[in-house]
């Protein structure tokens with residue numbers, strides 16, 4: 001019985017196809033496993049580059065290009081195009097087997113053949129040194145470069161020439177050349193290929209074997225349901241095609257907690273979801289998928305719904321944000337807690353400050369309580385006097401610490417007397433209950449956006465799972481930290497040494513948007529939660545598009561009008577409103593922009609309010625943007641008075657270290673908002689621009705540059 005394999009290139013085409021054609025494609029291939037290949041009317045293609053290419057009729061004007069097997073019965077669907085384009089594609093393109101990875105590759109051979117002699121002639125003038133002059137043929141071949149690509153590589157005199165070559169070179173070989181041209185050593189490029197490299201000699205003529213091992217670009221479909229499923233989510237290629245580096249992290253067995261890091265859009269969430277799925281399939285206990293907010297946990301649930309089909313497997317996975325878990329554990333023993341509101345807490349600190357005559361602000365005391373006392377689980381004065389207050393800027397002598405401790409003890413005592421709880425004390429109680437429990441509620445925990453969890457949330461999660469292989473899996477990026485939580489994983493009992501992996505390819509954002517956004521971070525490394533530093537050097541995108549548009553205006557009205565005009569232009573150009581996002585730093589600035597959009601006939605959806613209106617443009621604070629992505633993104637109000645937000649930054653003369661950390665967090669917040677953009681990014685402000693963008697050497701338009 002013939003089996004169908006589907007190439008990634010086809011799925012990308014499918015996403016762009018008219019619905020009727022896509023439906024017809026599904027129908028044609030739905031019959032695949034019940035038909036013999038003769039029944040499928042596969043026809044030879046005259047002058048095809050590869051003698052095994054066949055065409056298959058989809059309807060009157062569309063054809064599929066299929067690779068027929070030499071032996072065996074796996075047919076690979078490579079392309080679906082209008083009749084003439086399909087034939088032309090088959091006459092230009094060829095497949096090959098990569099000698100390092102053993103995977104299949106597709107190339108535009110006609111273009112390669114056309115370019116090589118032209119370029120060789122240009123390179124022969126010798127005016128410019130070729131980019132790969134210092135790298136020997138043997139080294140390139142060892143990295144999987146074949147003779148034809150080698151001939152091309154020898155003609156490259158400027159790394160920019162590789163950008164255009166992406167469309168015709170085989171993917172993995174292009175990755176290698178791109179890495180070398182970007183200054184990585186052959187050893188680093190080899191390490192980057194890592195999981196893909198085969199430890200056995202590769203027979204580069206055995207295409208059928210190569211197809212079977214190419215699960216990063218070919219999915220073998222075993223039945224009609226699976227086939228329809230691939231067709232059902234053409235945009236979500238991540239469901240079926242993982243990059244080998246991602247796949248290796250998903251499938252690994254770790255002796256203890258493990259982590260994946262990487263810049264924005266590198267697929268950390270995708271890896272976390274696949275890993276949760278894989279762990280649940282093992283059927284050795286419940287799997288918790290968690291993060292720090294309910295909005296994010298909802299989007300994790302949506303991803304899992306797309307990924308997991310087996311109901312039993314699905315039932316083994318719990319998706320819940322950390323505080324929900326804490327409350328669930330707490331309620332089981334204590335019933336519903338009576339929670340102290342944010343304002344009431346502030347009032348209580350003020351009351352105690354006055355009563356005790358101490359000279360600290362409510363903010364300082366509540367932060368000391370959270371970041372030192374709760375984070376380090378301190379419960380006596382002696383422990384507080386002895387602790388290192390890492391990360392807290394203002395130093396405290398022992399007399400001052402005693403005073404602070406008295407205020408904090410009084411705060412906690414008042415809570416107990418009045419029967420009041422905060423989310424923090426609920427978490428602490430839940431952690432205590434879980435630690436006392438022999439039987440833990442989960443066997444595996446998968447954490448996404450881990451950089452924003454607080455130390456006491458980490459304590460809770462550690463207590464909710466037994467210490468065992470594959471107990472905790474962490475996905476996060478400290479460069480995208482948008483809250484104040486700085487955690488040392490070691491200090492919360494989570495040791496990941498030797499079990500950390502990094503993803504570098506950004507699948508979301510164009511190289512232009514990513515490059516500009518990385519500039520916002522100044523290349524400054526930040527802590528990596530494990531005693532080291534993390535920088536985003538190496539994070540790259542292979543997709544190109546328009547550079548970000550930066551636009552300053554005289555006042556807020558002019559800025560809002562400009563945003564409305566720009567959003568209208570996107571909509572007029574066919575971008576669905578639901579694919580457009582607008583981020584602002586402060587909630588209050590939403591109203592004016594909403595008003596301008598409404599006047600332009602565009603509906604908006606406030607991300608702070610639950611709604612599933614998909615005919616509206618999403619608008620919300622930069623904090624709300626975490627975990628989302630939009631084809632077109634406007635980051636508005638990036639003026640000197642709004643970003644960094646003065647109210648969120650401790651004055652430098654009050655505490656220099658906290659001041660610097662606050663600035664770093666504001667910078668990361670802007671970075672997070674900008675990297676939500678897939679295709680276009682518009683950054684606007686009125687009056688003077690934010691110092692974060694004014695410092696960048698980028699052309700702007702409008703006033704207030």
Ligand SMILES: Nc1ncnc2c1ncn2[C@@H]1O[C@H](COP(=O)(O)OP(=O)(O)OP(=O)(O)O)[C@@H](O)[C@H]1O
Pocket residue numbers: 236237238241242243246262263264265266267268269270271477480506507508626627629675
């Ligand atoms: N192997 C893949 N193939 C195709 N698309 C992918 C792949 N991996 C990730 N993506 C896509 O890239 C985008 C970003 O993925 P994801 O949200 O997992 O990244 P992330 O690293 O968690 O991002 P961030 O840190 O910015 O939140 C998504 O649209 C996802 O579908």
